[in-house]
Amino acid sequence: MVANLGTPKSPPALGIPDSAYTVDVRVIDTGTLLHLNPSLFWQPPIDGFTGLHAPIYCFLVSHGNQHVIFDLGVRTDWENYAPKIVSIITATTTVTPGSDVPSVLDGDTSGLGIRSADIGAVIWSHNHFDHVGDVSRFPPTTDLIVGPGVRGASWPGWPTNPDGTVLDSDAEGRVVREVSFEAGLKIGRFDAMDFFGDGSFYLLDAPGHAVGHLCALARTTADEPTFVFMGADACHHPGLLRPSNYLPLPSTTSLNGILTGPSQCPGEILQQLTRPDEPFFTVAPRMFPDHDAAMDTVRKIQELDAADNCLVLIAHDLSLRDKIPLFPETINGWKGSRVKTETRWLFCNDFIPASGHHENERGIEESLVSQTTLEC
Numbered sequence: 001m002v003a004n005l006g007t008p009k010s011p012p013a014l015g016i017p018d019s020a021y022t023v024d025v026r027v028i029d030t031g032t033l034l035h036l037n038p039s040l041f042w043q044p045p046i047d048g049f050t051g052l053h054a055p056i057y058c059f060l061v062s063h064g065n066q067h068v069i070f071d072l073g074v075r076t077d078w079e080n081y082a083p084k085i086v087s088i089i090t091a092t093t094t095v096t097p098g099s100d101v102p103s104v105l106d107g108d109t110s111g112l113g114i115r116s117a118d119i120g121a122v123i124w125s126h127n128h129f130d131h132v133g134d135v136s137r138f139p140p141t142t143d144l145i146v147g148p149g150v151r152g153a154s155w156p157g158w159p160t161n162p163d164g165t166v167l168d169s170d171a172e173g174r175v176v177r178e179v180s181f182e183a184g185l186k187i188g189r190f191d192a193m194d195f196f197g198d199g200s201f202y203l204l205d206a207p208g209h210a211v212g213h214l215c216a217l218a219r220t221t222a223d224e225p226t227f228v229f230m231g232a233d234a235c236h237h238p239g240l241l242r243p244s245n246y247l248p249l250p251s252t253t254s255l256n257g258i259l260t261g262p263s264q265c266p267g268e269i270l271q272q273l274t275r276p277d278e279p280f281f282t283v284a285p286r287m288f289p290d291h292d293a294a295m296d297t298v299r300k301i302q303e304l305d306a307a308d309n310c311l312v313l314i315a316h317d318l319s320l321r322d323k324i325p326l327f328p329e330t331i332n333g334w335k336g337s338r339v340k341t342e343t344r345w346l347f348c349n350d351f352i353p354a355s356g357h358h359e360n361e362r363g364i365e366e367s368l369v370s371q372t373t374l375e376c
């Protein structure tokens with residue numbers, strides 16, 4: 001088969017203001033896994049790809065001796081979430097328990113010495129159960145930062161509100177601050193807020209999935225600026241970001257070298273699943289009630305994803321597990337370690353029969369496999 005490869009478009013300039021200030025970013029993977037059902041999160045379906053058990057990345061962001069956490073993951077005793085949320089978890093997904101962010105911080109023996117008591121603020125990307133954790137594990141001196149509209153949508157929580165989705169105890173006795181994007185700052189095409197006031201860490205307005213959904217951008221080096229983008233749940237699989245007209249699908253030969261499944265010709269299989277310059281998926285209406293806003297957010301991320309100096313980490317990217325340095329290490333040196341270029345297409349293994357990256361035994365339907373095998 002002749003590959004119909006797209007010609008890459010140059011990504012637009014992001015217009016990120018210069019700054020000499022950086023933050024240290026540490027990715028915390030608590031080991032908790034969440035099952036993602038494709039029909040809830042992305043479309044169209046791909047035969048054989050019935051979902052995956054995904055990690056939930058949280059981030060410790062350190063600005064000198066000021067420390068904030070971006071997302072807390074799932075609390076270990078999730079049966080103590082609001083009853084409405086416990087019912088939803090039970091009915092719709094599977095949580096494989098791990099640890100939690102306070103335990104990771106307080107149990108660290110590396111000598112880093114950043115404990116839960118040292119966290120000045122917890123930032124919720126949004127108020128869904130797999131991101132809110134248990135804020136009451138942090139002292140009253142830890143503020144809770146949320147996106148626009150989240151405070152009114154969340155509290156009173158349970159038990160004051162029998163139908164509540166978060167807990168009263170998440171906000172009790174602490175300052176809860178809503179981010180404002182009214183100052184007019186732009187990062188790429190995102191409305192942005194300069195969290196520390198020095199260009200080291202921005203919160204970004206990323207609507208579509210949930211009320212007040214936030215992403216974040218951390219400056220990880222200054223001299224040759226590099227950034228880590230925390231995508232949270234702006235989308236739930238890298239196949240919503242790639243291929244794009246900035247990052248077209250590589251040649252079949254390249255893909256056959258990158259992908260690890262037992263299939264002889266993964267590149268050919270992938271070519272049949274999408275155009276070379278369009279992502280495999282768009283967001284699914286069920287979990288993205290504002291579809292237009294969500295797709296606009298995804299397109300904004302594609303522009304960052306295409307920039308050589310920006311590493312995009314969405315919260316549930318299984319393809320990056322075991323590929324990125326985790327707490328207590330920082331991820332600031334990501335560019336030198338080539339993690340971005342070497343992991344960019346690994347998610348495609350999810351679509352290759354019996355690659356081991358998804359739970360389905362059957363793989364893509366027989367006719368497609370045999371057809372592509374013949375052409376290989």
Ligand SMILES: [Zn+2]
Pocket residue numbers: 128130131232233315316
């Ligand atoms: Zn999530």
